[in-house]
Amino acid sequence: MDRDRPAAWRTYIEASQRLFTRLEDDLRAASGLSFADYHVLVLLSEVPGHRLRMGELADRLVFSPSRLTYQISTMQRRGLVARQPCPQDRRGSEAVLTAAGLLALREAAPHHLHSVRTHLMDDLDDAEVACLTRIFTRLGRRLREADGGDATLATMPGDD
Amino acid sequence: MDRDRPAAWRTYIEASQRLFTRLEDDLRAASGLSFADYHVLVLLSEVPGHRLRMGELADRLVFSPSRLTYQISTMQRRGLVARQPCPQDRRGSEAVLTAAGLLALREAAPHHLHSVRTHLMDDLDDAEVACLTRIFTRLGRRLREADGGDATLATMPGDD
DNA sequence: AGCACCTACTTAAAATTTGAACAACAATGT
DNA sequence: ACATTGTTGTTCAAATTTTAAGTAGGTGCT
Numbered sequence: 001m002d003r004d005r006p007a008a009w010r011t012y013i014e015a016s017q018r019l020f021t022r023l024e025d026d027l028r029a030a031s032g033l034s035f036a037d038y039h040v041l042v043l044l045s046e047v048p049g050h051r052l053r054m055g056e057l058a059d060r061l062v063f064s065p066s067r068l069t070y071q072i073s074t075m076q077r078r079g080l081v082a083r084q085p086c087p088q089d090r091r092g093s094e095a096v097l098t099a100a101g102l103l104a105l106r107e108a109a110p111h112h113l114h115s116v117r118t119h120l121m122d123d124l125d126d127a128e129v130a131c132l133t134r135i136f137t138r139l140g141r142r143l144r145e146a147d148g149g150d151a152t153l154a155t156m157p158g159d160d
Numbered sequence: 161m162d163r164d165r166p167a168a169w170r171t172y173i174e175a176s177q178r179l180f181t182r183l184e185d186d187l188r189a190a191s192g193l194s195f196a197d198y199h200v201l202v203l204l205s206e207v208p209g210h211r212l213r214m215g216e217l218a219d220r221l222v223f224s225p226s227r228l229t230y231q232i233s234t235m236q237r238r239g240l241v242a243r244q245p246c247p248q249d250r251r252g253s254e255a256v257l258t259a260a261g262l263l264a265l266r267e268a269a270p271h272h273l274h275s276v277r278t279h280l281m282d283d284l285d286d287a288e289v290a291c292l293t294r295i296f297t298r299l300g301r302r303l304r305e306a307d308g309g310d311a312t313l314a315t316m317p318g319d320d
Numbered sequence: 321a322g323c324a325c326c327t328a329c330t331t332a333a334a335a336t337t338t339g340a341a342c343a344a345c346a347a348t349g350t
Numbered sequence: 351a352c353a354t355t356g357t358t359g360t361t362c363a364a365a366t367t368t369t370a371a372g373t374a375g376g377t378g379c380t
Contacts, residue, residue, distance in 0.1 A: 007293070011300060012296045015300035018222055018304070055328060062174065064369090066370095067368075074366095092327090116166070120299065123298060123299065131288060132168055137175075139178075215359080225359065226339080231336095246358095249345080249357090
């Protein structure tokens with residue numbers, strides 16, 4: 001079984017790549033939103049006040065700070081979000097969901113969810129969904145922890 | 161259970177993003193290769209003659225043609241691959257693995273595999289690996305079919 | 321207060337990716 | 351042979367992303 005693990009990894013990464021590409025194409029065609037746009041809107045819509053600090057948003061999106069700056073700037077130009085100075089900390093700013101942004105999300109969500117169902121979920125039985133959730137919940141938790149704490153790769157075994 | 165499926169999807173995509181970022185950082189630190197570089201080297205190393213047509217390589221990498229052109233150009237500059245005209249079809253060219261490229265791969269592989277084990281595989285039990293493989297093998301097959309024959313070929317039971 | 325050092329975000333320049341247009345060739349029909 | 355259409359890969363400009371500085375606030379120490 002141990003020899004199958006590299007194969008498992010490659011299967012996973014290639015199919016994921018294809019899936020992301022496909023879902024992004026669908027989303028863009030249906031709503032004009034990129035994947036990143038959509039995720040920003042979802043995250044903001046879920047949070048009280050519909051606003052998040054830039055840094056917090058970057059963490060959740062797994063984006064670099066400057067990438068988020070650019071991302072929010074373009075969304076701001078399109079009226080999907082606004083940028084406001086943070087009251088507590090005058091260094092910071094917050095991204096705030098606008099009415100137009102919320103509307104765009106409400107418009108796009110059903111298409112996107114349908115797309116996710118079609119391309120991924122409908123093909124999975126309940127046990128597989130459970131397994132997927134379990135694996136990636138655990139993985140996500142571990143990686144988030146590692147990002148904060150000691151992240152170094154353990155010593156290399158001299159295997160070849 | 162149906163309400164958990166969007167959550168499952170988001171868990172999966174966020175953890176995947178973190179994982180890819182992490183593995184790429186490790187790979188780059190250990191070998192100076194990007195994820196794309198590494199993947200190109202792996203694909204070429206596995207194929208007879210260590211050469212692939214540009215189009216074929218692009219398909220397997222899930223890259224656009226022009227992105228592959230750029231990717232191969234940079235690898236060519238670094239001596240990891242060479243570009244040769246295709247004998248059968250004078251329109252085409254092939255990417256060929258060089259000795260230096262093969263060496264770079266042999267050098268990088270153990271680090272990378274160790275990284276994959278550390279960040280993903282060691283955390284999964286056998287049942288989870290099996291589940292992961294099953295899900296993404298099926299998904300990959302379905303998406304490849306969808307990408308190719310839009311209407312007529314999609315429903316054909318392909319013999320591979 | 322004054323000063324060294326963080327932190328949060330932005331900006332600027334370089335690298336990468338995309339998308340449309342292109343050139344070279346192959347395949348097909350006349 | 352010759353025009354017609356489809357493939358294969360490249361090129362160029364524009365959009366996106368990364369990397370490296372820069373800016374403006376905060377924090378803590380004396």
